[in-house]
Amino acid sequence: MANKLYDVVVIGSGAGGGTLSARLAGLGAEVLVLEGGPKVDTRTDFNTHALPHEFPSRHIPIMKPGKPGFDGERSRGIGGKTMLWNAVALRFSQRDFKGRQHDGAGEDWPIDYADMAPYYDQIEREVGVCGNYDHLEDLPDGVFLPPIPMKCSDVLIKKGAEKLGIPVIHVRKATLSKATRTRPACHFCGNCMAGCDVVAKYNSADVHMFPALKTGKLTLRPNSIVHEIAVSDEARVSEVRYFDRETRAEAVARGRITVVSCACAQSVALLMMSKSSRFPAGLSNSSGELGKNFIPHINAGFEVFLEDLVGNPQGNDEGFLDHAYIPSFMHKQERDYPRSFGIQFNYQNHRAVGWARSIKGMGRAYKDEVKAKFPAYLTFSPYQEMLPNRDSFIDLDYDDPDAYGLPRARRHWKLSDADWKLHRDMKRKCADILLASKAKIHSVSADPSTNHEIGGCRMGADPRTSVVDAFCRSHDVPNLYVVDASVFPSASEKNPTLTIMALAARTADHIGDRLKKGEV
Amino acid sequence: MATYSSDRRSVLKIMGAIGATCAYPYAGDELFAQAAPEHQHLHAAAPHDATRFLTEVDFQTISRIADLIIPETNTPAASGAGVPAYIDMVIARDTEQQQLVADGLRWLDAEAGRQAGTKFMDLSEHVQIGILEPLCEAADAGDSLARNARFFALIKKLTADGYYTSKTGLIDELGYQGNAVLSNFPACVHEH
Numbered sequence: 001m002a003n004k005l006y007d008v009v010v011i012g013s014g015a016g017g018g019t020l021s022a023r024l025a026g027l028g029a030e031v032l033v034l035e036g037g038p039k040v041d042t043r044t045d046f047n048t049h050a051l052p053h054e055f056p057s058r059h060i061p062i063m064k065p066g067k068p069g070f071d072g073e074r075s076r077g078i079g080g081k082t083m084l085w086n087a088v089a090l091r092f093s094q095r096d097f098k099g100r101q102h103d104g105a106g107e108d109w110p111i112d113y114a115d116m117a118p119y120y121d122q123i124e125r126e127v128g129v130c131g132n133y134d135h136l137e138d139l140p141d142g143v144f145l146p147p148i149p150m151k152c153s154d155v156l157i158k159k160g161a162e163k164l165g166i167p168v169i170h171v172r173k174a175t176l177s178k179a180t181r182t183r184p185a186c187h188f189c190g191n192c193m194a195g196c197d198v199v200a201k202y203n204s205a206d207v208h209m210f211p212a213l214k215t216g217k218l219t220l221r222p223n224s225i226v227h228e229i230a231v232s233d234e235a236r237v238s239e240v241r242y243f244d245r246e247t248r249a250e251a252v253a254r255g256r257i258t259v260v261s262c263a264c265a266q267s268v269a270l271l272m273m274s275k276s277s278r279f280p281a282g283l284s285n286s287s288g289e290l291g292k293n294f295i296p297h298i299n300a301g302f303e304v305f306l307e308d309l310v311g312n313p314q315g316n317d318e319g320f321l322d323h324a325y326i327p328s329f330m331h332k333q334e335r336d337y338p339r340s341f342g343i344q345f346n347y348q349n350h351r352a353v354g355w356a357r358s359i360k361g362m363g364r365a366y367k368d369e370v371k372a373k374f375p376a377y378l379t380f381s382p383y384q385e386m387l388p389n390r391d392s393f394i395d396l397d398y399d400d401p402d403a404y405g406l407p408r409a410r411r412h413w414k415l416s417d418a419d420w421k422l423h424r425d426m427k428r429k430c431a432d433i434l435l436a437s438k439a440k441i442h443s444v445s446a447d448p449s450t451n452h453e454i455g456g457c458r459m460g461a462d463p464r465t466s467v468v469d470a471f472c473r474s475h476d477v478p479n480l481y482v483v484d485a486s487v488f489p490s491a492s493e494k495n496p497t498l499t500i501m502a503l504a505a506r507t508a509d510h511i512g513d514r515l516k517k518g519e520v
Numbered sequence: 521m522a523t524y525s526s527d528r529r530s531v532l533k534i535m536g537a538i539g540a541t542c543a544y545p546y547a548g549d550e551l552f553a554q555a556a557p558e559h560q561h562l563h564a565a566a567p568h569d570a571t572r573f574l575t576e577v578d579f580q581t582i583s584r585i586a587d588l589i590i591p592e593t594n595t596p597a598a599s600g601a602g603v604p605a606y607i608d609m610v611i612a613r614d615t616e617q618q619q620l621v622a623d624g625l626r627w628l629d630a631e632a633g634r635q636a637g638t639k640f641m642d643l644s645e646h647v648q649i650g651i652l653e654p655l656c657e658a659a660d661a662g663d664s665l666a667r668n669a670r671f672f673a674l675i676k677k678l679t680a681d682g683y684y685t686s687k688t689g690l691i692d693e694l695g696y697q698g699n700a701v702l703s704n705f706p707a708c709v710h711e712h
Contacts, residue, residue, distance in 0.1 A: 051690070053690065149705055151708065155710075187701040188700075314694060314695035314696065315697065316698055316702070318700075351690060351698060353684035353685070358660075359680075360660040362589045362656045362676065364593060366589065367590050367591065367593060370694070371693060
């Protein structure tokens, strides 16, 4: 087995690697997927329907007792982060691909919306995305299953926002609102991010990779932690070096083409670890740009109580977490910063009553107030796009190795003056919407925080300023690809996963073509 | 301008934010006392078991404070929901909290002695509340707390966490109905 030459070796099995490997197997390529974490059975292994009181610590572990799985720090496990994601699936618009043309700052992608549109279509058909046809220029419609009705609390926010001329739409999620031949519709238990045990919510293992095993072309090798990609003197990947997570036994895999899809910072880390005499600063880093241009989404957050719902009888409002979304609106308005933000809200799970700590007082009045506010609680979390700057990058921390002795990826980020202007305006606009919705603000985040990780292997036409080309191929190493959010030249304020999947499908077709033409 | 350099802890937070704790933006990794692995898979500890950390006297005092924070109404008080055992379990893992609790309990008895020449537990409920309420006000107000107010803030936090994560608190008191299977999600039909 060790000597088998695969057409493609894919490192990582999440939204990028899972989508790409299944598609390539369908095109007839021999594909090996190396996944650092264990194989997980979605239907039996997660604590999907547990409640806190079942555990003395009141903390619900991700996995059931004795089940191998996600360790929290790295999303290691078949399916990667798609196992635990919230499934928001938004298309990027032409403005997102050409931000520099739009407002003069940041970077443009070397591709357009038109290049991606057919792949968005195909991915939406494959994974099943529910949503409403809203006809918004900045958030293109896709191929949608029917939307899920908004919650009462969403309707109140919508009415408030509309007073300010800000539209609120149905959320778009890769969760089924109608059953398909192989997957049931969502049953609204509210445990999407605890691992959807019926696969109503998309994950790359159950929806893409496992069905692709039927082709006989796809080999999944879980528990395989890749630590080095070795190159030949001709600057081509010669072999991928990994060890078994449990036995630590070393092994190698060989492919005509190697694809790195380890989720942003981990992809950067693997390339940085893969030093050689040819690439002393890390693989595919002749530009010196590897790890640079780290542009994670920047969040603020509010906890609020909707006055109209205080004291209401409690119903079951969990749904599939957030049912509505406030798309970017500032990009069309006069402002003193580039880029924009969108707002996810009402995606708390009501079993988490951490806010009760900070209700004032004690005794019966305190207890009654918590009860009255319980049906009125919601979270409000705007996300902004940040622009690349020299102080925001990923590097390796050799002084604090992980459990396997490998250096950790270390994230550095710093907001520029323009990012701060956006951040402050984002918080002001959120407060305006909340006020108009008669929502009383209980807490506001003091400092910005990061969410979706983006950047580090920038895609671009110029090999001097980017790491991969418009097909996610390394400028330096012709049989090496990187397919995840690390290649995004600009982040958009929209959730990245649907774009990762569409990019993976596009790259798979490109690789399939090259294999067919015998170019590799 | 602040620079956010990522040490290991913030890396964990970043990944946590993407993963399962995404729905809880503030409380994040501190929402419930985070489980040490050895605590994760135990079954609910029986009340008054031998593994308790606090002495019986201290346990009773903590129970009383918890019940004054969340008293019995038409649903049980904090002690009826296993909150004292939860508090005991959490502080057993944290030496700083242990010291804070020891100092706090000593202060309560000293204050009871000063006011009535007795121990805190021997005071009437009315007088106990009279001693605790100023601590509660200080704790709610926040910044630069005196040590006795920090003690109260800790007990209030753990009481709220313990109660509203219990079956009694979450389901009986608050009426949580989630984690259920619905065939359809009902649209809002109210006049908002």
